[in-house]
Amino acid sequence: MSRATGFLAIVVLLLGLAGAGLLLPAPSARADAQETALPLAVPQPLPSAPHPQLPPPVQDVVQSGVLIVVSKASQRMHVFKDGAHWGSSPVSTGKRGHSTPAGVFPILQKKVYHRSNIYSNAPMPFMQRLTWRGIAIHAGYLPGYPASHGCIRLPRSFAKALFGLTQASRTTVVVTNAPLRSEEGAITLALNAQDPGVPQLQTPGPQLARASDAPAQTIQLAAALSPSEAEAHWLDAVARHPELSGFRKVVVPATIGARKYWRLRASAPGAYAVCSSLKRSGTDCFNVI
Structure with a gap:
């Protein structure tokens, strides 16, 4: 056998052993095993909440869309579609220590069947999410006073009908601490609503900007x-x-x-x-x- 032929035979033998996995160095094998196991051993980060979404301007949805006005003082909701009164309902908002935040909110998410991931897997039928921190409109028990953990509870039939009415791109929810004495007052209050996290809906004049509380x-x-x-x-x-x-x-x-x-x-x-x-x-x- 010539020297070249012998060298070729040795190379072929080594390649065959490597393909069978017999020549893998021990450190590399351990490193591969660790890389494979690492994702299973390290907890995966929780997905971050979506970017904040601004509600449509109240003036826009009053003209063409759905406006929902909730009075915590009156424990009542008024709903308007294209400027006309669509319906009203009693509500139960957040109890002491879990107050429903006042402000102007979009519809972030809708689910017919939903359970709370904060409060013992509690059912939240016809859920319409207002914030990524757990505030939503949904069907629930109404005792006649604020009793929720921050959500806005509605009678089941009203919650179902409202769920079918709203569209995220054409719905704005205004939650106020003020009492509501009439349906017309609800629209006026909503048009005047301001929230630190939402652009002002109307530009105040100089006298109003200097107004007292x-x-x-x-x-x-x-x-x-x-x-x-x-x-x-x-x-x-x-x-x-x-x-x-x-x-x-x-x-x-x-x-x-x-x-x-x-x-x-x-x-x-x-x-x-x-x-x-x-x-x-x-x-x-x-x-x-």
């Missing part, structure tokens, strides 16, 4: 046949009565019979007194209670 009052100046007509009424009213420039203006759609109107309203602390002054000067105005 006194509660805002709302007055109505006109019922127009279109949003542009309501805007023209507002510009004329501010030109004739500069004291209105510090008010927060809102235009609220309303359907009466088969006809749609746009109510021009303005809010600020002390608005009722201003309304009385406007009426004395011949400008139509009335208080919205």
Whole structure:
């Protein structure tokens, strides 16, 4: 056998042994085994919550969409679709120590069947999530007072119907500490709502920005046949009565019979007194209670 032929035979033999796994060095084998076992031994990090999602502006959903207004003081929910009242229901919000946060919220997630991953796997039928920290609207027991761990409970039939009504891209939920005396008051309150984590829905005038902590009052100046007509009424009213420039203006759609109107309203602390002054000067105005 020549020297070259002998060398080739040795190379073939070594390659065959390596393919059979007989020549793997012990340290490499241990390292491979450790790499394989490592993902099983190290706890995997929990998935992070999705990026914050802003709700659609209240002004937009009042015109075309679903607006849900919840009063913790009144323990009541009012729902509006395309500006018209869709329905109302009693609620049970968070009890002491687990208060439901006030603010403006989107619908982040919807599930017909859901169980709490915080409170003993408690059932939450027709769940509509408002925050990634466990606040949601869902069907549940209503004792007639705040009793939940922060969620907003509804009667099952109402929760089911509401679940079928809402769409995340066209629904905004406003939770307020203030009492609600009427359906119209719910829309006005929502249009005036502000939340530190949400862009302001209306730009306050200089007088309103300097206002004290006194509660805002709302007055109505006109019922127009279109949003542009309501805007023209507002510009004329501010030109004739500069004291209105510090008010927060809102235009609220309303359907009466088969006809749609746009109510021009303005809010600020002390608005009722201003309304009385406007009426004395011949400008139509009335208080919205």
